[in-house]
Amino acid sequence: MEVRGLRHAYGRRDVLRGVDLDLQPGRLSGIVGENGAGKSTLLKILAGELRAQRGTVRHPGRFGYCPQEVVLNDALTVRQHLLYFKAAFQLPDLEHAEEIMDVLRFSGYADDRAGVLSGGTRQKLNLTLALMHDPQVLLLDEPYQGFDWDTYRRFWDLAARLRDAGRSVLVVSHLAYDIERLDELWRLDCGVLQPYETAGA
Numbered sequence: 647m648e649v650r651g652l653r654h655a656y657g658r659r660d661v662l663r664g665v666d667l668d669l670q671p672g673r674l675s676g677i678v679g680e681n682g683a684g685k686s687t688l689l690k691i692l693a694g695e696l697r698a699q700r701g702t703v704r705h706p707g708r709f710g711y712c713p714q715e716v717v718l719n720d721a722l723t724v725r726q727h728l729l730y731f732k733a734a735f736q737l738p739d740l741e742h743a744e745e746i747m748d749v750l751r752f753s754g755y756a757d758d759r760a761g762v763l764s765g766g767t768r769q770k771l772n773l774t775l776a777l778m779h780d781p782q783v784l785l786l787d788e789p790y791q792g793f794d795w796d797t798y799r800r801f802w803d804l805a806a807r808l809r810d811a812g813r814s815v816l817v818v819s820h821l822a823y824d825i826e827r828l829d830e831l832w833r834l835d836c837g838v839l840q841p842y843e844t845a846g847a
């Protein structure tokens with residue numbers, strides 16, 4: 647994915663002031679920034695959910711987007727969500743989705759309605775829906791929010807496996823935990839991306 651010169655403002659509030667970013671296959675990348683720095687705005691633009699006022703986003707293939715806010719239908723079961731997305735992604739089966747559910751340890755919830763799931767389990771479903779079509783580029787906005795420690799570690803193992811399989815994985819967070827797991831890390835500060843090290847953190 648190649649991003650050049652992204653600029654975006656909400657009214658008079660400049661949020662992105664010229665963001666350039668290259669996401670390479672087989673790289674696990676991170677972006678950190680304070681609350682309100684513009685991380686979700688950037689990911690929404692990369693995912694095509696929001697149109698930037700200036701700049702370009704180019705990507706060669708399919709991508710997966712895990713938004714910060716979980717978008718589920720409370721009346722549908724976990725399995726019904728998977729079937730809905732299977733149809734949308736035109737997948738032959740749910741094999742990959744079931745593997746991810748197994749890694750995240752929530753296969754036992756397949757017949758539960760989303761409305762009764764715990765926050766962490768809703769997030770597991772959110773992440774599974776973003777990954778189940780095996781996208782080449784993964785855009786993950788605070789993907790481990792609500793995860794317990796064990797699930798958090800499993801998430802990173804999964805992210806590393808996807809990277810090793812040649813996917814581009816971008817993880818956005820307000821906290822720079824576990825930065826040694828990343829191949830590269832930027833800080834979104836004052837509307838531009840800086841290498842994390844040069845930010846002096």
Ligand SMILES: Nc1ncnc2c1ncn2[C@@H]1O[C@H](COP(=O)(O)OP(=O)(O)OP(=O)(O)O)[C@@H](O)[C@H]1O
Nearest residue numbers: 656661679680681682683684685686687688714820
């Ligand atoms: N739809 C909107 N209309 C107006 N302002 C917005 C809108 N969405 C975001 N903002 C503002 O833009 C700024 C960046 O918001 P954004 O959600 O991108 O930040 P963030 O880095 O993801 O924050 P957090 O870490 O708290 O999730 C904030 O000041 C926010 O209030």
